[in-house]
Amino acid sequence: MASRQTVSQTLADVMARRPALKTVLRAFEPLLSAQAELAGQLADDARVAAFALAVQDEGRQTERARQGIALLAGIGFSGLGEAVRLCAERLLPLLNELEAMKPRQDALRAFFLQPSKTAELCEGVAEALVSGDEGGLGNLAQGRGLEPAVLHFAAGFVVAPVLRAVTSRLLDDDGQGPWDKQGMWKEGFCPVCGALPVIGWLDRSRLDEKNAFLVGGGGKKHLHCGLCGAAWQFRRNACPACGKEGNDVVEFLRESGAAHGERLDWCTGCRSYCPTVDLREREGDPHMDALALGMMHLDMVAARRKLRPLRRSFWNAF
Ligand SMILES: [Zn+2]
Numbered sequence: 001m002a003s004r005q006t007v008s009q010t011l012a013d014v015m016a017r018r019p020a021l022k023t024v025l026r027a028f029e030p031l032l033s034a035q036a037e038l039a040g041q042l043a044d045d046a047r048v049a050a051f052a053l054a055v056q057d058e059g060r061q062t063e064r065a066r067q068g069i070a071l072l073a074g075i076g077f078s079g080l081g082e083a084v085r086l087c088a089e090r091l092l093p094l095l096n097e098l099e100a101m102k103p104r105q106d107a108l109r110a111f112f113l114q115p116s117k118t119a120e121l122c123e124g125v126a127e128a129l130v131s132g133d134e135g136g137l138g139n140l141a142q143g144r145g146l147e148p149a150v151l152h153f154a155a156g157f158v159v160a161p162v163l164r165a166v167t168s169r170l171l172d173d174d175g176q177g178p179w180d181k182q183g184m185w186k187e188g189f190c191p192v193c194g195a196l197p198v199i200g201w202l203d204r205s206r207l208d209e210k211n212a213f214l215v216g217g218g219g220k221k222h223l224h225c226g227l228c229g230a231a232w233q234f235r236r237n238a239c240p241a242c243g244k245e246g247n248d249v250v251e252f253l254r255e256s257g258a259a260h261g262e263r264l265d266w267c268t269g270c271r272s273y274c275p276t277v278d279l280r281e282r283e284g285d286p287h288m289d290a291l292a293l294g295m296m297h298l299d300m301v302a303a304r305r306k307l308r309p310l311r312r313s314f315w316n317a318f
């Protein structure tokens with residue numbers, strides 16, 4: 001596999017093709033770069049390693065995947081609070097650059113950066129986030145001057161590098177997760193953290209380098225989780241959100257002219273969409289989070305057509 005581009009490399013490619021997006025992409029670049037950097041740093045953290053090892057039990061993983069339950073759903077995050085706090089320290093100042101976040105910055109700092117309550121708040125918010133526990137998030141937000149939606153959004157941002165570090169420890173040498181083996185995972189949400197995907201891609205044909213024969217014809221669809229960074233295979237003719245499947249379910253929306261494989265896949269049933277890139281139509285191996293941001297011009301087209309994103313991101317959330 002060719003080495004994956006960094007956030008900056010992918011955004012530079014996009015800016016060269018779409019100069020109109022330069023200002024806004026430059027504004028968001030530090031957020032994504034800092035997340036990627038923290039995830040790399042935390043992958044070697046002893047507490048993260050111990051946590052990953054504990055959830056990695058093969059039998060348990062297989063059983064969960066077969067039942068369609070995300071690996072981390074309902075799991076306690078004890079021991080990871082410090083890692084979440086570290087991310088908050090680094091990321092909150094960047095997040096507060098967003099206009100919508102400015103009025104909440106004091107409340108967010110108070111929430112994530114209280115040394116005496118690290119376990120209760122940082123670990124609690126990570127658990128609630130990954131378990132889809134809206135009530136739990138609401139309880140944590142209550143009395144702290146935060147709307148649940150704002151806490152949810154900020155928590156997703158701050159917890160992401162910790163989850164990414166965990167996910168990176170679950171992958172094999174080819175970068176594949178155990179959930180992709182034998183087509184075990186069939187859901188549209190993430191096999192590790194349960195979030196809906198932020199972007200999808202169609203793969204290229206692959207050669208087995210040792211034997212020089214074709215092991216995959218290409219064109220298989222994969223979804224990428226913007227929260228924990230996991231990727232998984234998914235059926236091309238099905239909607240990840242509502243599960244509807246069939247030849248007339250998924251439609252494409254793409255720019256006329258050279259689109260470099262970029263398009264939106266949207267569901268005629270529930271009208272949710274996911275940016276998707278056909279890697280057979282472009283060079284290089286883009287950083288998927290950066291490319292999702294780089295395709296924000298399509299988010300605007302989708303909004304005009306009253307489609308809704310599968311997963312909200314900081315550029316289409318407020
Ligand atoms: Zn995930």
Ligand SMILES: [Zn+2]
Pocket residue numbers: 239240241242243244267268269270271272
């Ligand atoms: Zn749908």
